[in-house]
Amino acid sequence: MEVISQNIVYFIIAIAILVLLLVWAYVTRRMQKDFTTVTWVLIPVAIAINGVIGYIVGQLKLPVFLDSIGTVLVAALCGPWAGALTGALSNFVIGMLTNPTDWWPWIPVAFFIGLVAGLCANAGLFKSWWKVVVTGFLVALTAAIVSTPIAVYFFGGITSSGSSFITAYLLQTGRDIVGAVFSTNFLVEPIDKISTAMLAFAIVQGLSKRFLARFPRAENVQTEGGASRTQLFIAIGVVVLLILLAVFVVSRITGG
Amino acid sequence: MHDRLSFYYYRDSLLHRLNPLTKIALVFGLILVSFVSPYYWTSHLLVLVVIIPLIFVGRIGREYLNAALRIILPATAFLFVMQALFQPLEGEELFRLWFLHPTLESTLFAFRNAARVFAIASSFTIFLLTTHPRELMTDLTRRGMPPQIAYVIISTLQILPQMQAKAQTILAAQHSRGMDTQSTFLKRVGSLVPLVGPLVFGSLVEVEERAIAIEARGFTSSHVKTSLYDIPDTALDRALRWIFMGLAILSMALRIWLS
Numbered sequence: 416m417e418v419i420s421q422n423i424v425y426f427i428i429a430i431a432i433l434v435l436l437l438v439w440a441y442v443t444r445r446m447q448k449d450f451t452t453v454t455w456v457l458i459p460v461a462i463a464i465n466g467v468i469g470y471i472v473g474q475l476k477l478p479v480f481l482d483s484i485g486t487v488l489v490a491a492l493c494g495p496w497a498g499a500l501t502g503a504l505s506n507f508v509i510g511m512l513t514n515p516t517d518w519w520p521w522i523p524v525a526f527f528i529g530l531v532a533g534l535c536a537n538a539g540l541f542k543s544w545w546k547v548v549v550t551g552f553l554v555a556l557t558a559a560i561v562s563t564p565i566a567v568y569f570f571g572g573i574t575s576s577g578s579s580f581i582t583a584y585l586l587q588t589g590r591d592i593v594g595a596v597f598s599t600n601f602l603v604e605p606i607d608k609i610s611t612a613m614l615a616f617a618i619v620q621g622l623s624k625r626f627l628a629r630f631p632r633a634e635n636v637q638t639e640g641g642a643s644r645t646q647l648f649i650a651i652g653v654v655v656l657l658i659l660l661a662v663f664v665v666s667r668i669t670g671g
Numbered sequence: 672m673h674d675r676l677s678f679y680y681y682r683d684s685l686l687h688r689l690n691p692l693t694k695i696a697l698v699f700g701l702i703l704v705s706f707v708s709p710y711y712w713t714s715h716l717l718v719l720v721v722i723i724p725l726i727f728v729g730r731i732g733r734e735y736l737n738a739a740l741r742i743i744l745p746a747t748a749f750l751f752v753m754q755a756l757f758q759p760l761e762g763e764e765l766f767r768l769w770f771l772h773p774t775l776e777s778t779l780f781a782f783r784n785a786a787r788v789f790a791i792a793s794s795f796t797i798f799l800l801t802t803h804p805r806e807l808m809t810d811l812t813r814r815g816m817p818p819q820i821a822y823v824i825i826s827t828l829q830i831l832p833q834m835q836a837k838a839q840t841i842l843a844a845q846h847s848r849g850m851d852t853q854s855t856f857l858k859r860v861g862s863l864v865p866l867v868g869p870l871v872f873g874s875l876v877e878v879e880e881r882a883i884a885i886e887a888r889g890f891t892s893s894h895v896k897t898s899l900y901d902i903p904d905t906a907l908d909r910a911l912r913w914i915f916m917g918l919a920i921l922s923m924a925l926r927i928w929l930s
Contacts, residue, residue: 471867475866514742618871
């Protein structure tokens with residue numbers, strides 16, 4: 416019982432910080448500046464991109480979700496609050512069309528993915544390939560942290576997704592439930608979110624400067640000194656190394 | 672595609688006539704009660720005395736059964752089996768098979784969790800089956816939600832099926848010119864770009880035009896807009912909302928009082 420009340424304190428602190436940020440952004444009118452007509456029109460398209468790329472990835476049977484590319488795109492082009500709204504509405508609408516149980520409980524996770532991606536872009540972390548990898552990693556960390564309490568308290572630890580087998584394994588090795596769920600998320604999320612961020616960056620690269628200039632945060636995605644191919648290869652190399660590291664960690668856990 | 676947005680099915684029933692906000696209150700009340708109630712059987716009881724009667728009141732038996740068999744039951748069954756086998760709860764061992772040894776405690780825990788998820792998933796499904804997205808958005812906008820959010824949701828409901836159809840066309844086209852979408856992992860990763868590229872850039876190009884079009888129709892105007900649809904909000908609706916809120920508060924009070 417003591418652990419639960421301690422977690423509730425963390426939860427309340429996190430919510431309070433979020434509300435303060437929201438009020439601050441609203442009062443200083445930073446938020447309103449980002450919500451232009453172009454932003455409002457981009458959001459539905461971004462949600463459709465989320466849904467359809469998720470569908471194609473499912474058809475290709477790739478081991479990732481990639482269902483937040485549109486969210487990261489909006490976050491980079493139109494700021495953190497637009498990104499957060501896109502994420503939340505994305506899960507709401509896709510759940511409405513396909514399966515509410517798989518999507519609606521994770522609305523807060525999508526909200527924070529958009530928020531953190533936007534904050535990273537504001538901090539200049541969406542301007543070259545290696546910085547985008549950092550953005551992806553930070554987004555993944557956030558997603559892992561936010562989805563842990565939902566998985567634990569809403570579903571009881573083991574959710575209806577395939578990665579639950581890892582959680583189940585970790586539980587068998589004697590970990591506590593929060594630790595097991597968090598470790599699972601932390602193993603699964605980085606690969607997914609780093610590829611998401613890199614694909615979103617690739618999409619931005621393919622758009623013309625004239626088109627990008629219409630969005631309120633166009634300066635966030637101005638590339639530094641040309642996003643060259645060498646950089647892309649270095650970034651892909653880093654990601655492959657990260658994947659190998661994750662595989663190594665998993666095999667160590669399963670082997671030991 | 673025009674009238675088949677989301678799960679909605681038109682029936683002439685009391686549940687369909689209720690105000691959308693009342694149904695939202697019902698869903699939230701159900702979630703709250705099933706989570707905070709201190710009794711073990713609450714979720715099971717909710718399925719029996721709330722969910723099943725609601726299906727009959729809403730006259731959506733066939734549609735609900737379809738959704739339940741296709742989506743809800745497989746997910747909850749998976750949840751139940753996994754949690755019964757792997758929840759680390761000490762207690763009386765039921766049986767032992769290789770490394771699996773579910774205990775009585777973990778099975779009971781899994782049964783309650785599965786019932787809770789089943790009740791919540793069912794309430795979501797009933798809500799979507801009986802509420803037209805347009806009604807929901809009109810009503811929420813009238814109650815102060817920014818109309819831009821209604822625009823986002825309604826237009827996404829239209830764009831998404833269109834883009835999905837486009838994605839299927841592109842997938843079929845690339846198949847016919849011999850793209851490999853079935854074999855090794857690296858080949859499937861490689862085929863992601865030619866599939867996603869045309870789709871994404873094609874849809875982003877439309878953004879600019881659409882922004883000009885809706886701006887010309889007064890999208891950002893702050894005047895109050897009149898609505899074509901009138902969503903009734905009767906005394907029954909208000910009474911029901913108070914009852915749901917009361918029940919939620921009662922279950923919270925019970926939880927605090929009994930613990």
